[in-house]
Amino acid sequence: MGALRAGRRPDLREGREDVGEPGAPGPSPARLDLPAMSSEPVVQARGLVKRYGTKTAVDGLGLEVAAGTVTAVLGPNGAGKTTTVEMCEGYRRPDGGTVRVLGLDPVADAAALRPRIGVMLQSGGVYSGARADEMLRHMAKLHAHPLDVGALVERLGLGSCGRTTYRRLSGGQQQRLALAMAVVGRPELVFLDEPTAGLDPQARRSTWDLIRELRADGVSVVLTTHFMDEAEELADDVAVIDAGRVVAQGSPEQLRRGGAENTLRFTGRPGLDLASLLKALPDGSEAAELTTGAYRITGRIDPELLATVTSWCAQHGVMPDGIAVERHTLEDVFLELTGKELRA
Amino acid sequence: MSAGTYTPRPGAAPLPRMIAAQAALETRMLLRNGEQLLLTVVIPTLLLVLFSSVDIIDTGAGEPVGFLTPGVLALAVMSTAFTGQAIATGFERRYGVLKRLGASPLPRWGLMAAKTLAVLVTEVLQIVLLTVIAFALGWSPEGNAFAVLLLLLLGTMAFSGLGLLMAGTLKAEATLAAANLVFLLLLVGGGVIVPLDRFPDAAQSVLGLLPISALSGGLRDVLQHGAPMPWGDAAVLAVWSLLGLGAAGRFFRWE
Numbered sequence: 001m002g003a004l005r006a007g008r009r010p011d012l013r014e015g016r017e018d019v020g021e022p023g024a025p026g027p028s029p030a031r032l033d034l035p036a037m038s039s040e041p042v043v044q045a046r047g048l049v050k051r052y053g054t055k056t057a058v059d060g061l062g063l064e065v066a067a068g069t070v071t072a073v074l075g076p077n078g079a080g081k082t083t084t085v086e087m088c089e090g091y092r093r094p095d096g097g098t099v100r101v102l103g104l105d106p107v108a109d110a111a112a113l114r115p116r117i118g119v120m121l122q123s124g125g126v127y128s129g130a131r132a133d134e135m136l137r138h139m140a141k142l143h144a145h146p147l148d149v150g151a152l153v154e155r156l157g158l159g160s161c162g163r164t165t166y167r168r169l170s171g172g173q174q175q176r177l178a179l180a181m182a183v184v185g186r187p188e189l190v191f192l193d194e195p196t197a198g199l200d201p202q203a204r205r206s207t208w209d210l211i212r213e214l215r216a217d218g219v220s221v222v223l224t225t226h227f228m229d230e231a232e233e234l235a236d237d238v239a240v241i242d243a244g245r246v247v248a249q250g251s252p253e254q255l256r257r258g259g260a261e262n263t264l265r266f267t268g269r270p271g272l273d274l275a276s277l278l279k280a281l282p283d284g285s286e287a288a289e290l291t292t293g294a295y296r297i298t299g300r301i302d303p304e305l306l307a308t309v310t311s312w313c314a315q316h317g318v319m320p321d322g323i324a325v326e327r328h329t330l331e332d333v334f335l336e337l338t339g340k341e342l343r344a
Numbered sequence: 345m346s347a348g349t350y351t352p353r354p355g356a357a358p359l360p361r362m363i364a365a366q367a368a369l370e371t372r373m374l375l376r377n378g379e380q381l382l383l384t385v386v387i388p389t390l391l392l393v394l395f396s397s398v399d400i401i402d403t404g405a406g407e408p409v410g411f412l413t414p415g416v417l418a419l420a421v422m423s424t425a426f427t428g429q430a431i432a433t434g435f436e437r438r439y440g441v442l443k444r445l446g447a448s449p450l451p452r453w454g455l456m457a458a459k460t461l462a463v464l465v466t467e468v469l470q471i472v473l474l475t476v477i478a479f480a481l482g483w484s485p486e487g488n489a490f491a492v493l494l495l496l497l498l499g500t501m502a503f504s505g506l507g508l509l510m511a512g513t514l515k516a517e518a519t520l521a522a523a524n525l526v527f528l529l530l531l532v533g534g535g536v537i538v539p540l541d542r543f544p545d546a547a548q549s550v551l552g553l554l555p556i557s558a559l560s561g562g563l564r565d566v567l568q569h570g571a572p573m574p575w576g577d578a579a580v581l582a583v584w585s586l587l588g589l590g591a592a593g594r595f596f597r598w599e
């Protein structure tokens with residue numbers, strides 16, 4: 001969508017007054033209102049920093065995950081998603097900042113934390129000579145009250161793997177096995193690093209369904225993804241990260257609304273009095289005649305605005321043709337926030 | 345699956361159950377792997393059968409099987425505790441298995457304990473098999489069983505330490521190559537089938553300090569010559585154990 005102001009960073013904090021969010025320090029990432037939290041956040045990261053040699057992979061990142069929600073960490077390759085999640089899982093020690101998971105320090109309190117979380121690594125994690133159900137049964141044995149392995153195998157369509165060992169499973173089957181391993185111990189919180197990478201559309205849907213079932217049963221989910229549609233479909237809260245920083249956070253709806261303005265287009269008689277039209281529209285709207293008779297209104301396009309535009313046209317004897325509303329996707333938001341395509 | 349299926353109910357299994365499950369899985373993985381079986385079962389068996397029935401190597405006075413069996417038992421320990429364990433663990437590290445288990449309720453020391461158990465179970469199977477074959481070939485061992493057991497345990501510790509050190513520091517492919525090469529070199533130069541006194545004196549004194557030579561030599565002293573506990577060889581193995589396990593504990597990388 002060429003109409004976007006790529007590279008410009010819109011002020012997502014504009015909407016904050018509406019929701020009465022207490023003021024956060026200036027340079028912190030844009031933060032929109034969250035659903036009211038019923039309890040302690042299950043993940044609370046502040047000012048996280050991780051360096052590899054001279055490279056700073058995570059750069060002052062803050063993240064908060066409310067209990068019982070699905071949070072998507074969204075960003076392009078190398079944004080620092082895995083590094084962030086692995087600091088929460090206790091695999092990597094932050095070089096700066098603090099992280100608490102279920103109120104615990106993931107490194108110092110690892111023994112207490114591990115039984116309570118489920119982990120799906122971005123890849124691997126299974127003996128190459130193990131069969132899917134064998135590995136899953138094994139993970140189940142490490143927990144006190146595991147899920148029924150047979151039912152889980154069926155649920156994830158792993159029943160057909162039979163006696164095939166892990167190294168010969170298809171990429172999608174390997175992926176689903178890793179997902180099953182993350183949930184089999186009945187954790188309170190699961191971290192899923194790109195749970196749907198490499199899945200066909202059907203398997204992707206079924207993974208989405210499972211994630212929704214987890215949430216419905218009260219499991220908190222943190223997942224990483226490159227896929228905007230995945231974040232929009234699944235997440236209560238999205239943290240958009242780029243170059244190790246959260247550049248925006250909020251519900252998909254809030255991000256779409258706050259991050260990118262939507263567009264209303266129509267054609268009509270050339271030379272309409274746009275100044276008069278703008279007076280009727282809410283502050284912050286813009287109107288332009290792009291080419292002769294082709295109009296574009298940008299701003300917060302809602303049903304009221306649409307009604308205002310059509311009634312203004314009625315008053316001025318204009319028949320607006322080809323009215324079209326373009327609602328921006330998270331993909332646009334990302335482009336707008338970072339000046340980059342999400343997937344190059 | 346119906347509503348409520350996933351309602352959180354976290355908790356670790358009791359530690360002994362976790363370790364037993366892990367040891368059982370590790371043992372199955374070892375026994376399922378064809379290349380590992382070649383190393384741990386086929387090669388020692390072939391060497392024992394071949395060299396005791398065909399007079400290729402001069403094994404000194406007495407029945408060849410009396411000389412060969414202690415050597416082949418030492419080889420069995422090395423093949424499982426060192427070569428097999430190093431290769432398997434190297435690839436587990438490479439494929440994120442160690443990492444993933446690190447996020448499970450099983451503590452790391454529990455994983456290591458399970459690996460040791462799996463090695464011991466495999467060794468018992470090897471030793472039973474090789475002993476039965478040796479008896480069929482007319483073997484009549486001497487010596488005391490306690491000394492044999494102690495040497496086998498010390499040998500397992502020494503080789504495990506070295507194997508884990510390799511697996512935890514080198515790349516999986518490098519471990520694969522190096523562990524096989526070392527296996528081959530120690531098979532030839534460690535008194536397993538070729539008596540150490542076939543080598544020049546200077547070489548002998550160095551080769552005698554290798555863990556494989558200490559294990560095969562010590563086992564031979566007891567089983568072939570009915571010697572009491574060979575403390576010298578036991579001491580060599582103990583030093584290797586300390587060095588190997590110490591360095592592995594210090595330098596092992598889980599990812």
Ligand SMILES: Nc1ncnc2c1ncn2[C@@H]1O[C@H](COP(=O)(O)OP(=O)(O)OP(=O)(O)O)[C@@H](O)[C@H]1O
Pocket residue numbers: 052056057075076077078079080081082083084122
């Ligand atoms: N162990 C490591 N050593 C050195 N650099 C690393 C290491 N892990 C990650 N990095 C670097 O840190 C940055 C962030 O990596 P990370 O894996 O967290 O990204 P990501 O968002 O998960 O990417 P992807 O979508 O490709 O999985 C990258 O530039 C990567 O090259």
Ligand SMILES: [Mg+2]
Pocket residue numbers: 081082083122193
């Ligand atoms: Mg990643």
